[in-house]
Each structure stands twice: as C-alpha cells, then as structure tokens.
Amino acid sequence: MRCPEDQSHLFLRLVVDAGLEMDLLEDLETMKFESGIHEEDQSWLYLLGRSHGLMTKACAHATFFCKLLHNLRESFARKSVLEKRTSKCHLTGLREETQDDDTLKVGIIGGGHLGKQLAHTLLQFIPIPAENLRISTRRPETLDEFKKLGIQCFYQNASLVGWANVVFLCCLPSQLPNICVEIQTRLGKDCIVYSFVSAIPVSRLKLLLNHTNILRPQYQCAEDLAHVWEANAITAALQDPVILQATCPYSPAGGISLNIKWLEGMFYALLNFCTAKDMPHPQVLQHLSELFSSQHLKACREGEASPLQFQAQDFVSQIYAKNLSQRRPFPLFDLTTVQLKETPFSQYLSNSTTFQDCFTHLYCDSFGISLTKEQEEPEVSTGSPSQ
Numbered sequence: 161m162r163c164p165e166d167q168s169h170l171f172l173r174l175v176v177d178a179g180l181e182m183d184l185l186e187d188l189e190t191m192k193f194e195s196g197i198h199e200e201d202q203s204w205l206y207l208l209g210r211s212h213g214l215m216t217k218a219c220a221h222a223t224f225f226c227k228l229l230h231n232l233r234e235s236f237a238r239k240s241v242l243e244k245r246t247s248k249c250h251l252t253g254l255r256e257e258t259q260d261d262d263t264l265k266v267g268i269i270g271g272g273h274l275g276k277q278l279a280h281t282l283l284q285f286i287p288i289p290a291e292n293l294r295i296s297t298r299r300p301e302t303l304d305e306f307k308k309l310g311i312q313c314f315y316q317n318a319s320l321v322g323w324a325n326v327v328f329l330c331c332l333p334s335q336l337p338n339i340c341v342e343i344q345t346r347l348g349k350d351c352i353v354y355s356f357v358s359a360i361p362v363s364r365l366k367l368l369l370n371h372t373n374i375l376r377p378q379y380q381c382a383e384d385l386a387h388v389w390e391a392n393a394i395t396a397a398l399q400d401p402v403i404l405q406a407t408c409p410y411s412p413a414g415g416i417s418l419n420i421k422w423l424e425g426m427f428y429a430l431l432n433f434c435t436a437k438d439m440p441h442p443q444v445l446q447h448l449s450e451l452f453s454s455q456h457l458k459a460c461r462e463g464e465a466s467p468l469q470f471q472a473q474d475f476v477s478q479i480y481a482k483n484l485s486q487r488r489p490f491p492l493f494d495l496t497t498v499q500l501k502e503t504p505f506s507q508y509l510s511n512s513t514t515f516q517d518c519f520t521h522l523y524c525d526s527f528g529i530s531l532t533k534e535q536e537e538p539e540v541s542t543g544s545p546s547q
Contacts, residue, residue: 210381213389213416215274216397218356219281220407220527221377221418223398225354225426226326227286227526228451230264232430233325235447236437237263263292267320269339270330271297271313274356277394278328279306284395285527296320322346326354333359340368347371349492350436352429362496372494375429378419385415398527405531408523410516420509421499423519428493428505431475435489442486445470452518458530468518474508 268275290310296317303313321343355376362376397403406414434444453468472481
C-alpha cells in the first residue's frame with residue numbers, strides 16, 4: 161500500500177502529464193518531483209533533463225526535415241500545374257489531383273512516448289494534414305487522442321510503408337529486426353526511412369531493410385547539460401527562442417550535440433526526392449539556394465549579405481559535375497554511404513559560414529521564430545549533471 165506522500169507525487173505526475181497548468185505549485189518544494197528522491201539518488205536527476213533534451217532535439221530535427229521536404233514537394237506541384245497550364249492541358253480537377261499526389265505523407269512506426277510527441281510536433285509545425293499522417297503500433301487502442309484528430313492508427317507496418325513518403329522508426333531495438341522483415345519488400349525506392357533506434361547503426365539498417373534511403377541522427381551528451389532542458393511539452397518548448405536555438409544543429413548550446421553528418425544526409429535526401437521527380441539539377445540548385453537564402457536576407461540589412469548559391473560540385477565530384485548536362489537530374493545517392501564517408505558537401509558544410517548563417521535563420525523561422533542580431537549567439541548557462 162502506498163504511503164500518502166507517494167500517492168501525492170503520483171497524483172502530481174498524472175496531472176502534469178495530462179497537460180494541466182501547475183503554476184500554483186511552482187514554489188512548493190515538497191510538491192516537486194525531485195523532493196521525493198532520496199539524497200543518494202540525487203546525482204541521477206540529470207538523466208531527466210538529458211532524456212527530455214534528446215527527445216526535444218529529435219522531434220525538432222525530424223520536423224525541420226519534413227518541413228523542407230513538404231515545401232519542396234509543394235514547389236514541384238506548383239511548377240507542374242503551371243507547366244500543364246502553359247501547354248493548355250486544362251483537365252478537370254488538375255490542381256486538386258496534383259496537390260494530392262505531391263502532398264507529403266508521413267508514417268510513424270511506434271506509438272510510445274516518442275511517437276506521440278513526434279506526431280504532435282509534425283501536426284503543429286509543418287503543419288501536416290491529419291489525413292497525411294498515419295501511425296502503426298501494436299496497441300492502436302491507446303491512441304484515441306490522435307484518432308479524434310482524424311489520424312489513422314492501426315497495426316499494419318507493411319501497409320504503412322507502402323503508402324508513406326517518410327517513415328519514422330520509433331520502436332524498441334528488440335522490435336526492429338521483425339519490423340524490418342515485415343516492411344523491406346514494401347519500401348519504395350524513394351521512401352525515406354528515418355530511424356530513431358540509436359542502438360542499430362545505419363550500416364546495419366541498410367542490410368536489414370535492403371534499402372539505402374535511410375537517415376539516422378546521432379546525438380552525444382556532454383557531462384554538463386544546460387538547465388534549458390526542462391520537462392515542458394515539446395511543442396511548447398520549441399516556441400521558446402532559447403530552447404529552439406539550443407536544438408539548432410550548428411548551436412553548441414545545451415550540452416547535446418548532433419553529428420553534422422545528419423545534415424549531409426538530409427541534403428542528399430532532398431536531392432534524391434528531386435531526382436525521383438526527374439527535376440533537372442540546375443533547377444534543384446536554384447530552388448535550394450533561394451530556400452536557404454530567403455530568411456537570412458530578410459534578417460540582414462540591405463547590402464550586408466549576399467544570396468547563397470549552390471553549385472553542382474558542392475554535391476558531386478568536379479569531374480561528374482563537368483559532364484552533367486543541363487537537363488539531367490542528379491544521380492540517386494546512397495544516404496547510408498553519405499552518413500559514413502566524406503562527400504563533396506562535407507567540406508562545404510565545414511567552411512561556409514554563409515551557409516551556417518542561412519541555415520540557422522531558416523531553421524528558426526520554420527518554427528515561427530525570427531532571429532535578431534542579439535539572438536544569433538545565445539548564451540545558455542550550464543550546470544553540473546547532479547544539479
């Protein structure tokens with residue numbers, strides 16, 4: 161039987177998880193979660209912040225990638241409509257059909273805490289229509305909150321990957337081998353698998369799935385974490401400029417870093433999408449250049465910044481770029497190789513401060529936050545893990 165003190169802490173955690181405001185209890189030390197921890201266990205409290213920081217970053221980076229892909233697909237759809245109108249091919253319902261075909265479809269395998277948080281973040285910040293998000297989990301009956309929003313929740317992994325453009329693996333490592341067996345024959349060549357299963361390296365995933373279009377972020381935690389990682393809802397945290405900037409891949413703040421090879425993989429994944437659409441590579445380079453320059457140019461005074469301009473040799477070898485005709489698309493890239501080896505884009509990412517500035521502005525703008533000069537280099541206080 162629980163003692164009254166244990167029951168009060170259990171009740172408090174349930175209330176917080178239900179999303180209710182607890183401002184009235186903010187200054188009551190005995191009502192805080194930490195007050196129930198024995199002194200000898202206090203040193204482990206930093207794990208709460210680390211766990212929440214990792215989840216916040218994971219959801220932010222996945223959402224940013226999906227938003228870029230979403231914008232790219234919409235741009236391609238608009239271009240297709242204009243081209244068909246120019247050729248006077250006025251078919252009934254042409255606009256609606258094109259938009260449906262090129263609207264991003266996202267699938268999530270796993271309905272646990274990470275899968276739920278990711279779904280909420282995608283819905284709020286892309287925003288993706290509910291009918292374009294589906295979740296496959298062994299316990300779909302626990303996802304009533306998403307079903308009420310119009311999201312299909314079921315237990316059909318193979319069906320999910322056959323439908324989606326991007327599939328997020330939010331399952332346990334022990335579940336992954338069986339899931340890979342289920343889905344590998346249904347994966348389309350241009351379907352992007354985005355894995356959060358940290359225990360399985362991307363090279364192993366490539367073998368398990370017989371698939372090369374895979375993204376897998378790698379995070380590393382410092383001994384000292386910033387106090388910025390508080391247990392707030394992910395969607396609320398990503399509207400805080402300090403927390404958002406701490407999630408930025410180029411930001412050293414927060415004590416949790418992202419392997420920059422993820423950023424390379426993300427760019428080559430965007431190139432693969434354009435190749436699947438048979439988009440000529442000059443058009444791809446121009447669109448990406450405009451996309452990443454736009455917010456940076458808005459934030460700078462006139463004449464202070466020059467537009468970013470990608471070149472073909474930023475992504476492929478100089479010899480290949482020289483022989484690439486103007487009407488040809490880029491080749492299909494093996495994303496697993498991109499994340500494991502040096503690429504032409506590796507050096508570009510390291511040396512181009514212009515790109516880093518453009519990326520940071522676009523990243524923050526994707527979550528509705530415009531950086532000021534004072535915010536471009538945030539100061540985040542750090543403390544020891546045990547504090």
